[in-house]
Amino acid sequence: MNWPGVIEAYRPYLPFDADAPVVTLNEGNTPLIHAPRLAEQIAPRGGLQLYLKYEGLNPTGSFKDRGMTAAISRAVQEGAETVICASTGNTAASAAAYAARAGLRCLVLVPQGKIALGKLAASLAYGAEVISIDGSFDDGLRMVREITERRADSRRPIALVNSVNPWRLEGQKTGAFEIVDQLGGQAPDWHCLPVGNAGNISAYWLGYKQYAKGLPRLLGGQAAGAAPIVLGRVVEKPETLATAIRIGNPARWRQAVEALDESGGIITAVSDEDILEAWRLLARVEGVFVEPASATGLAALRQQIALGEIDPAGRTAVVVLTGHGLKDPGTAVEQAAAPITLKAEIEALERYLRG
């Protein structure tokens, strides 16, 4: 049995014809890791069943691959030879990889100086043309929208693969399908995740509604410095170390609010300190290394349990970890203790061990 990627695995639940071309890197099928020690830390003696959906183990290191297999497959079907996106990093790497796999030209617009090294490196390695603009993510999004509109009726269409592309959501829904399958057919009680551009929370909700017996309540976490949905207003200059969710005006804002309402969910802001603490707990208590933004769902769950807003007793919570820690090694190096230096002699090691 070779896992064929999310489109083949869930084709009856997705709007792809039987003969539609599929561009896949066998994405999806990511681990759902049981985390009893971490559950005990955030809800002592609370009876919480905690699971980590480790989306950083998708091919390019983030959940974006689920949507990108759908968007690029569709672009190929429509005859596009070039794809373009504006990205804070993860979308760019994913677009670049799937475009390479399909033999398409790929342009990615990134805001100058705001992208972690690992993310930029990947896009470059995949052969994308990385264009650094002297503007924000939102400026980049405006540019790629306009250029694709200008080319829409030409013989050389350019496919826009940002999350405004509706096919992205279709692919991302499969995250919910997998969680339900991995939990034996049931949705969890709580589904916790970071909310940046709000595509992922919207997609998960679509997925659960389509596939699950019972529905979860959604818990969305936003970084306090980039929390437009929590605040109910656009944030002009979003700031957080969680770069992947540093977004002031989410593309799927309305859809996210609807999903939260329908599910009886919660959206909350967590400080960068709380995100980092959750990030630390994931790595040190369970051995799961994520990029900082990915810890936001756990930070939100920990906060809501501490506040008494979520009762963990007998509940199942799934926390989506959106990207791998290797995406942002800089934060790890900054936060960690420095390496110890010793002479290459056994007695030096003995002395160190004795403390």
Added chain:
Amino acid sequence: MNWPGVIEAYRPYLPFDADAPVVTLNEGNTPLIHAPRLAEQIAPRGGLQLYLKYEGLNPTGSFKDRGMTAAISRAVQEGAETVICASTGNTAASAAAYAARAGLRCLVLVPQGKIALGKLAASLAYGAEVISIDGSFDDGLRMVREITERRADSRRPIALVNSVNPWRLEGQKTGAFEIVDQLGGQAPDWHCLPVGNAGNISAYWLGYKQYAKGLPRLLGGQAAGAAPIVLGRVVEKPETLATAIRIGNPARWRQAVEALDESGGIITAVSDEDILEAWRLLARVEGVFVEPASATGLAALRQQIALGEIDPAGRTAVVVLTGHGLKDPGTAVEQAAAPITLKAEIEALERYLRG
């Protein structure tokens, strides 16, 4: 169905009792990616069926997790509270993660100044005590061997989790099991992989012999500057940009030679330039980003096909990609074209697109 990690998935084939404790991050179950475009590049009209076993999608980003779940599970059973290893990077990250998951103290000895940032960052994030020694990998290995021997009969044993630990091979065998399962019960004709410390080639061979109908021929690639098995002598100062296989005196040398002989295999040296070209092809033709050492198996296959030593006609080849490209973003940045800089204006983008 939730994939339970390699020990649970293959317990009847592994020396773990039914009640033995298992420390897992649900490792394994990595994609086997069909690569027809790449096959056409390395064997034009050759009829080669090429598959990429993407081991970089294990939890810590490399194949080491397969062996580490076994080694750490065994350490827990034996009552160890501390684990130690010497490592060029991937072993350290894996040991650190599984030790964290099990609540054990973890010490990793690394040679000063030779480790890629992403690898060191991960070990630090997992909370390992990273000890930088002013010596080589082999010096570190000597030290950790001695310290664990000194503690062997004490009330506080320290578990050595380097690849000399026999449990590592038991876990790593599961890579072969998975490939056979993913190919529908058959071994490939050729199994291609990098050879550094030679644990992986030894483990795969054990796995195939135990599990497969039919056996593959093994193709091992060593970096030309670190090719002791090819040369038949220890390399005192191994040099290659493929840091993960920069090893001059492999721990599993004899076993690797036996495996190669039994399989009717080939071991060959490839230049750093050929490794980089294979690395580039993987990312740009198939959208698969690996650390440089991981491309060595493909470089060896490409070389042997070009030399006429391997006839690709009607053959199936599996290339093991041992670690994710995010492990070593520096190489990607060095090798790639620099990002293009544009003003955040649509006309600037138009001009760029028109070339």
